[in-house]
Amino acid sequence: MAEALTAEAGAVRPRPPRRSSRMSTSMLPRRSALSVAVFLVPPLLLYGVAVLLPILQSLVLSFFRWDGITDMLFVGIDNYIKMFTRDDVFWIAFGNALGYLAICLVLQLGGALVVASLLTALPRAREVVKTLYLLPAIISTVAIAFLFQRIYSLDPVGLINQVLAWVGLEGLQTAWLSTVQTVLAAVSIPEGWRFTGLYMLIIYAALISVPQELEEAARLDGASWWQVFWRIRFPHIRPVWITTTIMATTFALRGFDIPYLLTGGGPGQASELLTTYMYKTAFVHTDYGYASAISVFIVVECLVAVGIILLMLRRRDDS
Template structure:
């Protein structure tokens, strides 16, 4: 047990961030939860709706379910890029002896670039007229027949808006995983290699079990951020064409600030919070079961 003076010191230092977190995160969540039980256009008197907003969302709104499926696909693409590719790059960084620091800086740059700048950049990359990077590369390798307006094609737009988000935080998660890999005891890897273990066996039996806590935490970050992804898809396509790239977050935003249906938008926001909590629970449960 900490002495009374130490406990008081800890409480003094923890109080400001707890108050900020409560006022900036918990209070809006509670307000949204309360508002989700009302019909309100932001001007007239609020009318109690009971569970009407949730009934409409879960059973009577096909647009919501379209957006939910899109959000899951968006999440899969983002997490695959950020965690799968990120882990591969982190392992490669361990083998590089020259220019490693420069590479780490370059990897982190997208995470600090303005979201608007990233959206404008990828609009040019995907552009058909004038020809952007993607279509130019396809022409250069003899696949010019695949040229298209990637953000206007309903079959490609969801992947097209997911890649920038995955790329944006790829470097951040790569550096986190790289730092975790640096903490793996070298003597264990050397002993395994002397016993005849290959690179894959060393990774699965020594490296990954050692970085599992960091991997779990990073995966939680990536998944929850993917479920809340909004800015880049909204800036690139605004959910279009049609509803092909509509996400739950963009649908919630348009429901609130375009349709001025704040009660229904609050119900959608509560759903987003719940799905994030469920995702975190599943990830932690699966990783613990895998550890056991």
């Protein structure tokens, strides 16, 4: 009997550790939730104060007419009616913004993809190349603007016009920032060049994560380099490509500093963007209500652009 009781007691003893394990398991989600709150609440509060609150203030101010000094006058949606029906400069700036966006996307995404693909095949000096391409992203925008002013200059002769003279194309020399036909592309190229290295680094990190055995198997089956890229590499980096496209699109639609420093929107309105027009409406013409309406349109424009990108990619997935 004593041996049987001892055996039963021994069989029962392991139960207390199970309760402690259940207690530790039940406490883990609480600790995780607290950790998430500690790390997320401060940046979310900062984002709300620095981003969401100004957007809300601009939305409210867009329903008023205000010069910054006198009392605000409620005008309802008159600022939006003026923007869509009575302001020709707004539509010129909107068209220029779309052209600016197209040039920036081609240079940034196309250039980044090409450079990142070539970088994966580079046997050595990858770090040096990555650093050189990334440098423009950390250089001051004022320095970049002054640099390209010199590059585009006609008098004294800048780099582009000097190269044209060297190859015997003096007839193509022009003041690139003062010619209506070339100014939009001239202010777009610095912005595209500036962020190409940043997106190249992101895409390169995605490309080197592609399983090498899949590419080797495809090459053994006779696949060309294009088939390897389109069927294996690009599907693998597609989530990163979507994120990069959204980043490049929203940044380009909000581009301001380099175009404003180079031309201020001129000559005429040939390089006027929505952002430069909004700035001049607010701080030159002191029409803060109308400038707020333009800023609200820019926010909505960015949201619509992101929605279109996601919709197009979803349709492609469904097909």
